[in-house]
Amino acid sequence: MHRLVALVGPSGVGVNELRRRLIEINPVTFQGAVPHTTRAAKSSEESGREYHFINRELFENMVYNNRFLEYGEYRGNYYGTTINAVKDVLKSGKICVIDIESHAIQSVRTHELKAYIIYVKPATIECMKVTRQNAQITTSYNAKRPYKEEDFQEMEEAARKLEARYCQYFDHVIVNNQLQDSCAQLLTAVRKAQDEPQWVPANWIRPINES
Numbered sequence: 001m002h003r004l005v006a007l008v009g010p011s012g013v014g015v016n017e018l019r020r021r022l023i024e025i026n027p028v029t030f031q032g033a034v035p036h037t038t039r040a041a042k043s044s045e046e047s048g049r050e051y052h053f054i055n056r057e058l059f060e061n062m063v064y065n066n067r068f069l070e071y072g073e074y075r076g077n078y079y080g081t082t083i084n085a086v087k088d089v090l091k092s093g094k095i096c097v098i099d100i101e102s103h104a105i106q107s108v109r110t111h112e113l114k115a116y117i118i119y120v121k122p123a124t125i126e127c128m129k130v131t132r133q134n135a136q137i138t139t140s141y142n143a144k145r146p147y148k149e150e151d152f153q154e155m156e157e158a159a160r161k162l163e164a165r166y167c168q169y170f171d172h173v174i175v176n177n178q179l180q181d182s183c184a185q186l187l188t189a190v191r192k193a194q195d196e197p198q199w200v201p202a203n204w205i206r207p208i209n210e211s
């Protein structure tokens with residue numbers, strides 16, 4: 001089986017854009033995991049394609065049974081990605097590429113999933129002012145607007161905290177300045193992730209009484 005690739009970075013840095021482009025470049029090789037939600041399906045949506053649509057009771061039951069890598073509530077509806085959704089992609093022979101919140105890093109660095117963690121780091125504020133001139137940030141109300149200076153400052157601060165806490169888990173770092181460059185770096189990193197021997201904690205492979 002291929003290895004799971006998980007992208008992580010401060011909000012607004014471009015994690016989702018990079019993941020989307022990677023899958024778009026080669027949908028035969030790369031695929032995202034289908035998330036679960038309790039929101040109603042739109043007429044154009046099909047269960048199992050955009051989302052798995054389930055009710056709240058079932059979702060909460062799945063949370064209780066630790067089925068989610070991560071989940072959250074937005075505007076009264078739950079959204080989350082299950083371990084099985086990732087495994088389904090890997091079992092189909094594709095490379096599963098997901099983006100995760102930093103607190104979910106530990107959930108994907110398990111014996112079972114052994115995710116390759118790619119940290120998407122913001123470029124300097126001066127560089128982002130140039131490259132993000134036409135980009136749109138998604139606000140907490142899910143609206144889009146152009147980036148402001150404060151957005152870059154917040155991103156830099158969030159990146160600092162994220163790095164201080166989680167840098168030991170990063171297998172690869174991409175500074176997302178020029179989008180084309182970042183996509184090329186991501187493609188190379190993902191290929192490398194599949195070839196590279198996997199370094200895992202010794203207690204994953206050695207019986208406990210030997211360690």
Ligand SMILES: Nc1ncnc2c1ncn2[C@@H]1O[C@H](COP(=O)(O)OP(=O)(O)OP(=O)(O)O)[C@@H](O)[C@H]1O
Nearest residue numbers: 011012013014015016017131135136176177178179
């Ligand atoms: N290198 C880049 N150059 C220019 N624009 C970029 C670059 N990377 C991402 N963008 C743009 O920045 C915006 C935010 O990107 P994206 O939605 O991927 O952010 P994100 O990291 O997933 O954050 P969030 O989780 O808050 O949505 C998008 O409009 C995207 O096209």
